[in-house]
Amino acid sequence: MVRQLFNYLKHVADFIDKINQYVGHAVSWLVVFMVLNVFVVVVLRYVFNVGWVWMQELYVWTHAVIFMLGAGYTLLQDGHVRIDLIYRTASERYKAVVNILGCFFFAFPLIYILFTRSYPLAERSFQTLEKSSEAGGIPALFILKAVIPLFCVLFGLQFLSMMIRSFLTLITSTDVPSSLNNNQEQSL
Amino acid sequence: MTEEYLALIMFLVTIVALLLGFPVALTLGGSALLFAFIGEYLDLFNLGLLNVYPLRILGVMKTETLVAVPLFIFMGVMLDRSNLAGDLLDAMGRMFGKLRGGLGVSVLLVGALLAASTGIVGATVVTMGLMSYPVMLRAGYDPKLAAGLICSSGTLGQIIPPSIVLILLADILQGANEQASEIKGDLVPEPITAIDLFAGAFLPGLFLVGLYLCWLVFQAVINPTSCPSLKTDEAQGQVKLSEILRVIFPPLILIVAVLGSILSGIATATESAAVGAVGATFLAMNAGKFNLSILQDVSRETTKISSMVFIILIGASLFSLVFRGLGGDEVVEEFLQNLPGGAFSAMLLVMLVIFFLGFFLDFIEIIFVVVPIVAPTLIALGYSPLWLGVMIGVNLQTSFLTPPFGFALFYLRGVAPAEVQTSMIYKGVIPFIFLQLFALAVFWMFPEIVTWLPGELFKK
Numbered sequence: 186m187v188r189q190l191f192n193y194l195k196h197v198a199d200f201i202d203k204i205n206q207y208v209g210h211a212v213s214w215l216v217v218f219m220v221l222n223v224f225v226v227v228v229l230r231y232v233f234n235v236g237w238v239w240m241q242e243l244y245v246w247t248h249a250v251i252f253m254l255g256a257g258y259t260l261l262q263d264g265h266v267r268i269d270l271i272y273r274t275a276s277e278r279y280k281a282v283v284n285i286l287g288c289f290f291f292a293f294p295l296i297y298i299l300f301t302r303s304y305p306l307a308e309r310s311f312q313t314l315e316k317s318s319e320a321g322g323i324p325a326l327f328i329l330k331a332v333i334p335l336f337c338v339l340f341g342l343q344f345l346s347m348m349i350r351s352f353l354t355l356i357t358s359t360d361v362p363s364s365l366n367n368n369q370e371q372s373l
Numbered sequence: 374m375t376e377e378y379l380a381l382i383m384f385l386v387t388i389v390a391l392l393l394g395f396p397v398a399l400t401l402g403g404s405a406l407l408f409a410f411i412g413e414y415l416d417l418f419n420l421g422l423l424n425v426y427p428l429r430i431l432g433v434m435k436t437e438t439l440v441a442v443p444l445f446i447f448m449g450v451m452l453d454r455s456n457l458a459g460d461l462l463d464a465m466g467r468m469f470g471k472l473r474g475g476l477g478v479s480v481l482l483v484g485a486l487l488a489a490s491t492g493i494v495g496a497t498v499v500t501m502g503l504m505s506y507p508v509m510l511r512a513g514y515d516p517k518l519a520a521g522l523i524c525s526s527g528t529l530g531q532i533i534p535p536s537i538v539l540i541l542l543a544d545i546l547q548g549a550n551e552q553a554s555e556i557k558g559d560l561v562p563e564p565i566t567a568i569d570l571f572a573g574a575f576l577p578g579l580f581l582v583g584l585y586l587c588w589l590v591f592q593a594v595i596n597p598t599s600c601p602s603l604k605t606d607e608a609q610g611q612v613k614l615s616e617i618l619r620v621i622f623p624p625l626i627l628i629v630a631v632l633g634s635i636l637s638g639i640a641t642a643t644e645s646a647a648v649g650a651v652g653a654t655f656l657a658m659n660a661g662k663f664n665l666s667i668l669q670d671v672s673r674e675t676t677k678i679s680s681m682v683f684i685i686l687i688g689a690s691l692f693s694l695v696f697r698g699l700g701g702d703e704v705v706e707e708f709l710q711n712l713p714g715g716a717f718s719a720m721l722l723v724m725l726v727i728f729f730l731g732f733f734l735d736f737i738e739i740i741f742v743v744v745p746i747v748a749p750t751l752i753a754l755g756y757s758p759l760w761l762g763v764m765i766g767v768n769l770q771t772s773f774l775t776p777p778f779g780f781a782l783f784y785l786r787g788v789a790p791a792e793v794q795t796s797m798i799y800k801g802v803i804p805f806i807f808l809q810l811f812a813l814a815v816f817w818m819f820p821e822i823v824t825w826l827p828g829e830l831f832k833k
């Protein structure tokens with residue numbers, strides 16, 4: 186019975202990992218798009234002496250989408266920097282406790298507050314189909330505003346996955362790695 | 374208890390909480406949020422202030438100058454993954470290797486130029502350590518000298534242009550500068566851009582490289598066995614000078630083009646960074662090292678590092694919001710302005726605090742958390758924002774080198790061969806710490822070293 190519950194939890198964590206891995210890989214390709222976008226703007230400006238506001242806005246927004254929606258993926262890969270003076274050499278148990286407490290006291294409240302404060306903004310923006318305030322900008326500011334609550338969902342889910350794994354590590358006294366981790370970056 | 378005390382307690386609690394090891398971004402934001410709730414409960418804070426938080430984030434998302442960060446990361450990772458950086462070190466080692474200390478010179482120059490532009494001390498020192506430490510040891514270098522060279526040039530790479538640390542610092546100093554003129558009651562000040570800071574850090578960076586070089590030459594003269602020349606079989610490439618030049622020139626031209634376009638004032642940091650990113654990709658193609666899987670690898674790495682950086686900025690902006698809401702900035706301002714000894718002791722105290730915090734926090738956290746608190750007051754006291762930025766950078770770099778806590782030392786220890794004792798690494802960096810302190814004193818006495826070039830280039 187208990188074992189079944191553990192298995193279920195592990196499946197939930199694996200499912201979350203898969204979502205963020207998929208999103209992370211997708212937004213990573215936007216990096217290439219962004220590099221080319223800025224480069225084209227530079228060439229147009231210095232060689233042909235032309236430029237459009239929307240093109241500049243496009244790479245700024247792409248950049249925002251990358252670091253906001255890539256946040257969950259970065260967490261999955263443990264890429265969010267930690268002060269690891271103590272953490273690096275600590276036991277799996279210590280790490281699990283820190284991660285659970287951190288999720289509970291820091292991550293979840295922060296993400297919850299941000300979600301509840303950003304969702305109404307995005308909703309209002311959608312209803313009025315708000316445009317960029319720049320003349321000649323992208324006529325869809327609501328997309329950028331919607332990125333914030335979406336970031337909260339993806340990032341919050343990934344912390345949930347982290348918490349489940351840490352919890353299972355504590356209970357079963359064994360490390361519970363993501364089933365993705367083993368062949369993650371090589372296979373794809 | 375008054376609200377000001379709560380702000381200071383929040384600062385201290387956050388530092389302690391950071392040491393536990395939970396991701397920095399969430400610890401900063403989360404602990405600030407807890408204190409916002411405590412403040413609300415004690416009637417010292419108005420939770421309504423948090424309504425502007427999403428707007429702050431939206432502001433970060435719309436800041437054009439910050440786009441330079443992922444572009445420079447892309448360039449650095451591309452040079453690294455396509456092995457161009459390693460080949461460059463190799464070629465320079467062969468070119469200078471016949472001289473005593475020549476390999477050291479190559480490590481120093483490559484490290485300072487190409488030190489992976491991530492803004493994370495750990496990543497830079499690890500890359501440099503893996504790339505060059507074994508080579509230097511095999512060549513018979515004194516492990517102490519080699520360790521000192523790697524740590525100092527790896528950390529120096531963080532504060533000489535093009536570096537993402539300077540881009541982030543410029544963004545924060547710009548805000549601080551505006552607040553400072555509010556304090557002084559001045560009109561709107563001249564904006565500070567990443568380009569100004571690049572220009573400001575250029576001569577100090579050269580000065581430090583020069584100091585390291587002098588030390589190396591001095592060692593080569595008084596203690597020739599500490600940095601011997603390469604044996605002929607190691608320097609097998611000597612026949613083909615053209616071959617060596619073929620490896621050295623492309624990356625060098627890239628760096629010169631990127632720096633040149635920035636310093637000449639033609640292009641913004643973001644524009645130069647895009648040219649750098651595309652240029653690095655072309656170099657990789659040219660060397661036959663480019664394929665789709667490298668591009669994928671570089672893109673994913675860029676996503677992760679830039680997400681890491683900006684999510685910290687988002688966490689830290691909540692920290693600043695709550696710290697201000699609790700009146701913490703006024704306490705700091707009042708305290709710094711009323712110190713006996715005036716502006717000088719305020720600056721000295723801030724430098725000491727930052728040096729100490731550098732034992733626990735990395736560049737990015739200090740820039741986002743500490744600089745916004747102290748910089749407005751120091752600028753209002755009459756210090757130039759550019760000079761302040763460079764002083765903070767060099768100071769932190771020194772902090773990262775200082776035993777027993779310096780970050781750079783930990784990371785080099787992590788990748789150094791087992792036969793190198795930790796005490797050797799500690800002893801090796803000591804001369805470099807003195808060089809750093811000397812440089813700090815010189816920059817303090819002659820601020821023109823920082824402010825002259827930007828003034829000359831951009832007529833401020």
